[in-house]
Amino acid sequence: MAAGETMSERYRQGTKTRRAVLGDAHVDKAERAVTDFDRPFQELITEAAWGTVWARPTWTARERSIVTIALLAALGHDEEVAMHVRATANTGATREDITEAMLHVAIYAGVPAANRAIRIAKQVYETLDAEKEA
Incomplete structure (x- = not known):
């Protein structure tokens, strides 16, 4: 997250879902590799893919x-x-x-x-x- 921003509930859910699917080791490694350049992209996929789509209860x-x-x-x-x-x-x-x-x-x-x-x-x-x- 950018300086001064708070983590959204969708981001928190996305992180939880991503860890459940990909595993802590994978997510920890990916998070260590994040830079200012790709941070917005990582936040987007955490919220949209993992916090919205993968977190849906239908499937x-x-x-x-x-x-x-x-x-x-x-x-x-x-x-x-x-x-x-x-x-x-x-x-x-x-x-x-x-x-x-x-x-x-x-x-x-x-x-x-x-x-x-x-x-x-x-x-x-x-x-x-x-x-x-x-």
């Missing part, structure tokens, strides 16, 4: 996770796909859910988009599995 975190991954895959946002696949550990979306989402991406957004996102998801799952074994 579960699992449902939002599936839809988000499918949209990000369709748009080719690889880093965000990886981040949200990692977040499925917190949202309850299963690997089967993501497989089904990728089938939809293939049909509605194209096989190359799904193929790329599947490759990313597989890499994330391999890392998560290795971390569990360690």
Whole structure:
């Protein structure tokens, strides 16, 4: 927040939701990287994406996770796909859910988009599995 501004309730809810979905370690790292240049953008996504959309009670975190991954895959946002696949550990979306989402991406957004996102998801799952074994 800018100097002298107070944190809005929507921002507080966004931070809480973001931490629940992405995990404290991810959010702490992201917050440490914020500069004056990107602070307004970070505040916007915390309030709008996390405090408004993700905080709505209509869909579960699992449902939002599936839809988000499918949209990000369709748009080719690889880093965000990886981040949200990692977040499925917190949202309850299963690997089967993501497989089904990728089938939809293939049909509605194209096989190359799904193929790329599947490759990313597989890499994330391999890392998560290795971390569990360690």
